[in-house]
Ligand SMILES: [Zn+2]
């Protein structure tokens with residue numbers, strides 16, 4: 139099932155670039171929409187990770203629990219321990235952006251995660267098309283905020299608009315790369331779904347939810363619940379138990 143996975147990964151990659159363009163063209167309305175997407179994306183991703191990805195991973199992978207834990211920690215290390223400053227959403231901490239390499243480090247940290255966005259899509263399509271679609275949606279809902287995140291951190295740390303846009307194109311490209319490598323690298327094919335369940339849990343619960351908590355308004359908080367409800371709706375539309 140590599141062909142549809144590649145197409146969906148390309149759509150997701152375009153959403154990364156859209157997020158980057160929102161920042162480099164400084165559209166205030168776009169930024170508002172992307173803030174709402176943080177909560178919504180968190181809810182949809184949490185639901186997809188717990189209710190779709192993990193159960194399917196456990197069915198096909200005897201080590202699913204440990205592998206998911208490893209996936210979670212992998213993102214923690216690359217986005218927190220090895221990266222001096224990273225969080226989702228628009229970058230506003232000018233004081234933390236003393237050097238251009240801070241932006242580059244954040245980009246490198248996020249590249250592992252965007253690679254796993256592709257691994258997630260490919261390994262979900264390997265199980266069945268409905269799971270593939272749900273996981274694609276879980277990736278798509280956070281791709282615009284992802285582009286916003288990297289473009290703004292690169293700009294605030296003193297990189298040019300051109301570099302910022304190169305950054306978001308690279309994010310999209312690694313997602314497509316994740317799809318391709320999933321069929322070529324045996325451990326990825328075997329543990330891909332469990333790994334990406336851990337990665338998705340990190341992105342939802344440890345990248346997006348903390349941003350929602352910072353915003354302290356009803357809409358962002360309610361967005362999480364809306365994301366879960368839309369996931370449940372998607373399950374219904376896609377035929378219930380198979381998802
Ligand atoms: Zn910051």
Ligand SMILES: [Zn+2]
Nearest residue numbers: 251252255284
């Ligand atoms: Zn992502």
